[in-house]
Every structure is written in C-alpha cells, then in structure tokens.
Amino acid sequence: MVNPVLSLRGVTKRFGGLVAVNAMDFDVAEREVVGLLGPNGSGKSTTLNLVSGALPLTSGTVSLWGSPISGLPAQTINRKGVSRTFQLVRLLPSMNVRENVIAGAVFGHRRRWGHDAHDHAEHLLDKVGLGGKGDMPLRQLTYIDTKRVELARTLASDPKVLLLDEWLAGLNPTELQIGITLIKSLRDEGRTIILVEHVMDAIRSLCDRCVVMAAGTKIAEGTPTQVLSDKEVIRAYLGDDDA
Amino acid sequence: MSLTKTDIRNLILAAAALAICALLPLGDNGYWLGLGVTIAMFTTLATSWALFSGPTHYISLATAAFFGVGTYVTGLGIDALPFWSLVAIAGLIGAVLAALVGLATLRLSGVYFVIFTLGLAELVRQSITWVQNNTGQKGLYVLTDLDEAGIYWWLLGLAAAVFLTGWLIGRSRLGFALRVIGDDETVAAHSGINTARAKVLLFMLPGAVAAMTGAILAPRYVYIEPSLAFAPILSFQVVIMALLGGASRLWGPLVGVIPFTFLLEAVSSNFPNQTTLVIGIAFLVIVYLLPGGFVGLLGKILHRLNAREGA
Numbered sequence: 088m089v090n091p092v093l094s095l096r097g098v099t100k101r102f103g104g105l106v107a108v109n110a111m112d113f114d115v116a117e118r119e120v121v122g123l124l125g126p127n128g129s130g131k132s133t134t135l136n137l138v139s140g141a142l143p144l145t146s147g148t149v150s151l152w153g154s155p156i157s158g159l160p161a162q163t164i165n166r167k168g169v170s171r172t173f174q175l176v177r178l179l180p181s182m183n184v185r186e187n188v189i190a191g192a193v194f195g196h197r198r199r200w201g202h203d204a205h206d207h208a209e210h211l212l213d214k215v216g217l218g219g220k221g222d223m224p225l226r227q228l229t230y231i232d233t234k235r236v237e238l239a240r241t242l243a244s245d246p247k248v249l250l251l252d253e254w255l256a257g258l259n260p261t262e263l264q265i266g267i268t269l270i271k272s273l274r275d276e277g278r279t280i281i282l283v284e285h286v287m288d289a290i291r292s293l294c295d296r297c298v299v300m301a302a303g304t305k306i307a308e309g310t311p312t313q314v315l316s317d318k319e320v321i322r323a324y325l326g327d328d329d330a
Numbered sequence: 331m332s333l334t335k336t337d338i339r340n341l342i343l344a345a346a347a348l349a350i351c352a353l354l355p356l357g358d359n360g361y362w363l364g365l366g367v368t369i370a371m372f373t374t375l376a377t378s379w380a381l382f383s384g385p386t387h388y389i390s391l392a393t394a395a396f397f398g399v400g401t402y403v404t405g406l407g408i409d410a411l412p413f414w415s416l417v418a419i420a421g422l423i424g425a426v427l428a429a430l431v432g433l434a435t436l437r438l439s440g441v442y443f444v445i446f447t448l449g450l451a452e453l454v455r456q457s458i459t460w461v462q463n464n465t466g467q468k469g470l471y472v473l474t475d476l477d478e479a480g481i482y483w484w485l486l487g488l489a490a491a492v493f494l495t496g497w498l499i500g501r502s503r504l505g506f507a508l509r510v511i512g513d514d515e516t517v518a519a520h521s522g523i524n525t526a527r528a529k530v531l532l533f534m535l536p537g538a539v540a541a542m543t544g545a546i547l548a549p550r551y552v553y554i555e556p557s558l559a560f561a562p563i564l565s566f567q568v569v570i571m572a573l574l575g576g577a578s579r580l581w582g583p584l585v586g587v588i589p590f591t592f593l594l595e596a597v598s599s600n601f602p603n604q605t606t607l608v609i610g611i612a613f614l615v616i617v618y619l620l621p622g623g624f625v626g627l628l629g630k631i632l633h634r635l636n637a638r639e640g641a
C-alpha cells in the first residue's frame with residue numbers, strides 16, 4: 088500500500104495475563120473503509136482504543152501518515168485528525184443536543200468557536216437527521232438519536248480518520264438503512280473509516296476491505312466476500328465443532 | 331463574542347449591587363460591618379471554589395492551606411512592603427502552590443484529590459509550626475492602620491474581580507472545556523481537550539483567590555499563629571456554603587453564603603461550642619434534601635411551573 092493513512096505494526100495490548108490485542112498489523116489507505124470484524128471479546132474495541140489513545144500500547148506502533156502517534160495522549164491524536172465514537176454511546180448529560188455537538192468542534196482537528204461553531208453544529212445536526220432538535224435535552228432522545236448526536240460530535244472537528252465502534256448496532260431495519268446511507272456519505276466526502284461491526288449487511292455494503300480478529304490476533308484480511316467465506320473466519324465465529 | 335442586551339443589563343445590575351454593598355461601612359461600623367466582612371470573605375472563597383469544583387466535581391479541601399499561606403505573606407511582609415503588593419504576592423504564591431498540587435493530584439480520581447487537599451493544609455501548618463519551634467519564634471504580629479472598613483472594601487473588590495473572572499471564564503473555551511470534562515473526561519480527551527492542563531489552570535484560580543483573601547484578612551487577626559491561619563474548618567465551611575447555594579451557577583454560592591453566615595452567627599452567639607454540629611447538620615441536609623443546592627431547587631420549581639403551563 089502506498090502511503091497509508093493509518094498503519095498498525097505489532098500492536099499489542101496486555102491486561103495483566105490477558106493478551107487482548109496480539110501483534111496486530113494492518114494498513115488503512117486514504118478514503119478507504121476498513122471493517123474490523125471478529126467474535127465478542129476478540130479485541131476490536133481494544134484495537135480502536137489503542138489507535139485513539141484511550142489506552143496506552145504494551146508494544147508496537149501506530150502511525151498516522153507515516154509519523155508515530157502511539158504513546159500520544161488522546162487529545163493530541165484527536166487534534167491530528169482522528170475522531171471516534173464509543174461502543175456504549177457517550178454523551179455529555181448536562182448539555183443539550185447542540186452543545187454536545189459543539190463540544191466536538193471547539194478543541195479538535197479543525198477548531199471553531201462562537202457563531203461559527205454554532206452554525207457548524209446546526210449543519211451537522213441536519214446532516215445526521217437531527218435538524219431542529221438542537222435545543223432538546225438528551226433525555227428526550229431515542230436510542231438512534233443518541234447515536235446520531237455522538238456521530239455529529241465526532242464529525243464536528245472535521246476529522247480525516249473516523250473510528251466507529253458498532254455504530255450501527257441496536258438499530259432496527261429501517262434505521263439501519265438510514266445509518267448505512269449516512270456512513271456511505273461520509274466515505275463519499277473523503278473520510279477514511281475504520282468500522283467495527285457485526286451487522287453483515289452493513290459490512291457487505293460499506294467495507295472496501297475487512298480485517299478479522301480472533302482472540303486478539305488477526306486471522307484474515309481481504310474483501311468482505313473473501314473474508315466471510317474464509318474457513319478460519321467461519322471457525323472463529325461458529326466455534327471448532329461446527330467447522 | 332459580543333454582549334447581548336441581557337449581558338449588559340446583568341452587568342449594570344451587578345455594578346449597582348456592588349456600589350450599594352460598598353456603602354455599608356458608612357452606615358455601621360460595628361456588628362453589621364463585621365458580618366459584612368464575613369459575608370464578603372466567604373462569598374469570595376466559595377465563589378472561586380465553585381468556579382473549579384462546580385464543573386469538575388472535584389471537591390477541594392485546600393482552601394485553608396491557601397488562605398493560611400496568604401495570611402503569612404502579610405504577616406511576614408507587612409513591615410517591609412506596601413499592603414497591595416502583599417495581596418498580589420499572596421495571589422501569585424497561591425496560584426503556584428495550586429498549580430503544583432494540581433499537577434500532582436488532578437490526574438488521580440476525585441477521592442485521592444479530596445484527601446490530598448485536606449492533608450495539604452495540615453502539612454503546611456505543621457511545617458510552619460516546626461520552623462517556628464526551631465527558630466524560637468511564636469507567632470506574628472500584624473500591625474497596620476487598615477481598619478475593618480478598609481478590609482471590607484478590599485474583600486469587596488476581590489469578590490467583584492472573582493465574579494467578573496467567573497463570568498468571563500463561563501463565556502470562554504476554558505469554561506466550556508471544564509464543563510465537558512465534568513460531564514465525561516474520556517469524551518473531553520477524545521474531543522481534543524487537554525484535560526490535565528484545563529484542570530490545573532482553573533484550579534489556580536481558587537488557590538490564588540484564597541491566598542489573597544488570607545492576605546487581606548491578616549490585619550484583622552492582629553496576631554497570627556498556624557492553628558488560626560490554617561484552621562481546617564474554613565475549608566469545610568467554604569464547601570458547604572458553595573454546595574448549599576449550588577455550585578452550578580456563578581451566583582449560586584452567594585445564595586448559600588448569606589443564610590449560612592447568619593445561621594452560624596446566631597449559633598455561635600447562643601451556643602458557642604456547637605458550630606461544628608451546625609456544619610455537620612448542614613452537610614447532611616445538602617446531601618439528602620438539596621443535592622443541587624438552592625440553585626437546583628429553583629431549577630426544579632421553574633421546571634414544574636413550565637410543565638404546568640405547558641399542560
């Protein structure tokens with residue numbers, strides 16, 4: 088791959104005796120959507136945490152446009168243009184919907200403040216389907232709307248790389264279609280995306296490439312069709328007995 | 331950002347209130363002025379305390395430490411330097427001390443922070459006692475011609491500065507960053523906020539203000555010794571007054587300070603040994619009945635009224 092935006096080399100994370108992420112190697116090219124797949128507990132979220140700076144690495148390197156970002160604090164990595172959502176939605180409970188989005192716009196990769204931040208937040212709320220809901224308190228939101236707020240906050244600093252941790256999980260079939268369309272539009276505007284996902288429809292229609300993990304290790308890499316028919320991947324998902 | 335009509339109205343109202351408060355020494359020079367000094371002192375301390383602890387939810391018990399350091403700055407320097415420069419130096423030392431404490435503790439969780447700040451006052455007090463014992467010195471005499479009215483005006487000026495600073499911070503990126511941190515520190519860091527820096531910066535404010543307050547009040551004590559200057563009860567009083575009023579609004583602590591000062595005054599003149607008891611009861615009341623302070627209560631009432639109108 089020529090000049091990958093993001094590359095992981097030997098990325099490893101230990102929690103005491105447990106090796107949650109074991110020598111992961113992969114690259115993500117500019118404007119590419121890469122799916123990070125694997126059974127529960129295989130280390131997908133931990134991998135995202137290592138990239139975003141939420142957790143320190145045990146060993147290995149993460150590089151952004153060739154320069155290492157592993158070891159940097161989360162705020163620095165965010166300012167360099169990497170932004171993320173969380174598997175369990177994290178919002179700012181004392182703030183209304185608009186302020187939640189503004190929070191992502193003020194200190195990050197591209198910074199805005201005052202009217203500029205306000206207008207930008209309104210624009211993003213329109214984009215994720217929350218137009219007109221800026222003044223709402225969070226407790227009045229439905230589940231998908233909380234996910235939309237979080238996505239809008241994540242987009243507010245105009246990040247180059249997006250890390251989405253099961254952003255589509257828990258949506259009903261109609262919402263899922265809306266969600267998939269939304270993520271497609273993010274790719275079309277030139278963002279590079281790593282997508283942790285279990286929803287097969289979403290993986291097939293969104294991902295250019297997939298990396299599959301099992302027990303912390305990369306077991307397959309390739310197009311969605313390739314990895315989903317890979318023997319080892321099937322075994323990892325279904326267990327040894329069924330393979 | 332530009333000022334709205336409401337901002338300008340509030341500023342004018344605040345200036346008028348300040349002017350009225352400033353007239354107090356002209357009307358009374360005894361009991362009421364004394365009470366005025368106490369209220370001005372606790373307003374300054376509690377308001378600056380809440381500027382940091384309100385948004386971050388870190389409970390600081392370091393007020394007595396900074397305050398004591400401030401009184402000692404005045405005590406040591408009063409014969410050599412003009413009073414105003416002592417207040418400024420105290421503020422500087424308080425800010426630096428707060429920055430050091432912040433750097434050491436604000437990465438830790440809230441519980442460690444509380445314990446550390448409580449220990450700080452005791453640490454400084456013991457160190458000064460130790461130095462005094464080894465040099466054979468006892469306490470310090472602070473003799474100035476600054477009278478009660480002068481102290482009152484100094485405190486009022488400091489209180490005004492605290493309110494103005496608080497108002498400006500509330501409109502600034504730093505103030506917004508602190509709100510995000512208070513809500514969710516992980517989100518804050520992932521939104522590009524340098525959380526450690528923001529917390530340390532804002533913690534310097536109550537540190538500086540408490541030290542300046544101590545420096546201003548030193549002449550009132552005439553004779554300063556460690557157990558007086560670093561009395562830990564001061565830290566608890568400030569926390570309770572701020573929480574009683576409500577730390578989520580700039581004016582919240584003031585609403586707690588005024589009734590609580592009168593209450594303490596009444597208690598200490600009738601039952602001189604029961605002040606600690608009153609503080610304890612106030613603490614329980616806040617925790618059980620008024621978790622958001624008077625500000626929170628007001629918010630609830632307004633919310634109910636709105637809901638009723640809407641229905």
Ligand SMILES: Nc1ncnc2c1ncn2[C@@H]1O[C@H](COP(=O)(O)OP(=O)(O)OP(=O)(O)O)[C@@H](O)[C@H]1O
Pocket residue numbers: 102105107125126127128129130131132133134174
């Ligand atoms: N902070 C932590 N401390 C200790 N162990 C952890 C921590 N975070 C994750 N783990 C462990 O690391 C392993 C990988 O967890 P991770 O959350 O990365 O899995 P995942 O692939 O995201 O799973 P899921 O699909 O359920 O979200 C699990 O065994 C988990 O219990």
Ligand SMILES: [Mg+2]
Pocket residue numbers: 131132133174252
């Ligand atoms: Mg996960």
